[in-house]
Amino acid sequence: MKKKLILLFLWVCILPALLSAQSRFAFRDGKFVIAQFTDLHWTPKSPKCAETAATIRAVLKAERPDLAVLSGDVVTADPAIDGWKAVVGIFNETKTPFVVTMGNHDAEYMTRGDIYDFLLKSPYYVGAKGPKDVGYGNCVIPVYASKEKDKVAASLYCMDSNDYQPNKLYGAYDWIHFNQIEWYRKQSASFAAGNGGNPVPALAFFHIPLIEYNELAGDGKTFGNDKEGGVASSNINSGMFASFIDMKDVMGVFVGHDHDNDFIGIDKGIALGYGRVTGTDAYGVLTRGARIIELYEGKYKFDTWISTSSGREAVYYYPSGLNSEEEQTMAYQPAKNVSPDKHGVAYIYYEGKCKRVADITSCGKVKEGVMKNFSIGEAAVTDHFAYDFRTLVNIPEKGVYRFYTFSDDGSVLYIDGKLVVNNDGGHSGRRAEGKVALEKGFHELHLLYFEDYMGQELEVGYSGRNILETTLPDDMLFIPD
Incomplete structure (x- = not known):
């Protein structure tokens, strides 16, 4: 028991320093750009892998992100190691820092431990393996201020949403566990303590959507595609969303899993969004691409859009929930020709x-x-x-x-x-x-x-x-x- 507590302490307290030593991220000109690639479904023997690779390269070239997040279901066929070599090779060649969260299919072809052992050999991998009892791949990536070099201005939580659970009474999919939530809360509190007691603006990335995504589906307030016919979340409310609300740092959650959804909306002040399916071998009708997220330094604010080989799609603005498509298509009402001078x-x-x-x-x-x-x-x-x-x-x-x-x-x-x-x-x-x-x-x-x-x-x-x-x-x- 004592050994487990020591390991957990090292994981919670030392990880940010290790990540910073490996690849220290900072805002540039007040911005930090993330590219989320999801559901590559890389099938090593498929000729369609070339199309998937071309999509990733096109997005990286056009958007020049500071960080790429691969949010699960990356390699989904044997020989898996060949698939991981090919995928990692893209980011090595383009010299793009990247991090991976597990999907529900990745561990079907290669163990989580072996996947992260391989990923950590890349000089551009900025994540961590993590102890098994907290969740493989769980890590937080700090983004430092542009001028105050030791100040964490944003944090990026990458988490394992797990895959399946054996008791079908609870549905097909597993959920984020309490020890993972405890890990997140300790990290969040630590960042807040270093920020004068104020929460540090954050984003969270994982694969399987939270059950709260069902609150947004069909509400008429989302922006983007809602073609999946539902949300394939766990049937169990893990408490993760409640902790995001309680800690007051996470502005947005970004997932994959449902290939024909790429919508984003706001529930109780937190943006819940999907990435855009990336892999050509994955099912789905959407043009392959990635979600881009542009953070603003010192603000609870980000812009996000979909990027494909054909270019950018409309921009969604957080926290307003407005979008550039509305700005371009809605009829503007002219101002009145008046000059009032009394308030009330x-x-x-x-x-x-x-x-x-x-x-x-x-x-x-x-x-x-x-x-x-x-x-x-x-x-x-x-x-x-x-x-x-x-x-x-x-x-x-x-x-x-x-x-x-x-x-x-x-x-x-x-x-x-x-x-x-x-x-x-x-x-x-x-x-x-x-x-x-x-x-x-x-x-x-x-x-x-x-x-x-x-x-x-x-x-x-x-x-x-x-x-x-x-x-x-x-x-x-x-x-x-």
Whole structure:
């Protein structure tokens, strides 16, 4: 037992230093670029391996990543050692630092231990073998600040999502185990301690998607391809996602496994994304390629896109959840030709029973006036009242914006007369959101809200490509003429 504890201590505390000595990564000009290749399904005797190799080389040449991550199902046929030699040879020849996480098929043809023993012979392999009881290949790669040479500015967690488990009562796939989660939490806490107690921005890479990916599939808020017909996750909630939320460092999780999915979306503030299938011998209809992730130094922010031999596809922006395709295709609403000089929100306050915002006009008007921001705190009664808010919102730059309301009961938000957020109807506290493309300048914002019975709440906010989600600030709101 004591030996195991000593090994775990060495693994948790010494690994970052070993990795740093082998290949020290740092931001350059405020950016750090990662290429995620997934599901190569390299079949050594197949002529299609040449196409897979050409895809990898094309992406590496076009994107020039600082690091490549191979997220599982790399070599999936015998003779496996020949396959690994060929794959590693690509990164040796291109002099690209790389790391590998295990898929569910890799160990079917060569043991995990033997795979990592071979990988560690490459001068460009920057991962670690890791002790068996924590998970082969589990490692964290620190990325240092561009100027403060000893400051870790980002961390990249590479983990073994395991493969199968014997009891089919629990489904086909295994899950990330508690000792792996404990390892992650200790690493995360160590980085935070070295950063003045603040979490260090991070990403996580592994093969099999978490069960939380099912929360995004089909929700209409993802970007990219969702052609798999589902998410092939474990049926067991491992607690990994909850730990990411608890430690507050991981911005995004990137996996493979489902070849016809490459979508990305945000669940509870964390991006859950797929890579793009890379291997020609793998099943699937998507053009082969890789996912590129560009981190921003000192920010909880990244851009990501798919890169293929034909070029780049649209860019997705975290944390806004917006994308460049929307920026190019949505119709932009022009700014109003006005010059307001007084901050505030004009309102009309009503009392009466409503079931939908359309019922507000049948209520009794009690008073009207101006307030600093959207608020229902001045309502004279606790139930059966409503507000009609109007203001001019000053948009700082041309772009696509996401507005939201969180309300109990119903709310509806219009920009320049266009319905953007529909949160109507009687309900408990609930969030609704919508996107709108706006030119820089002033735009009319019209918000209708009603409280029916029990509980009352209203919050109005927005986000943009370069704006973290926030409630609408007072200094953006102006009283209409």
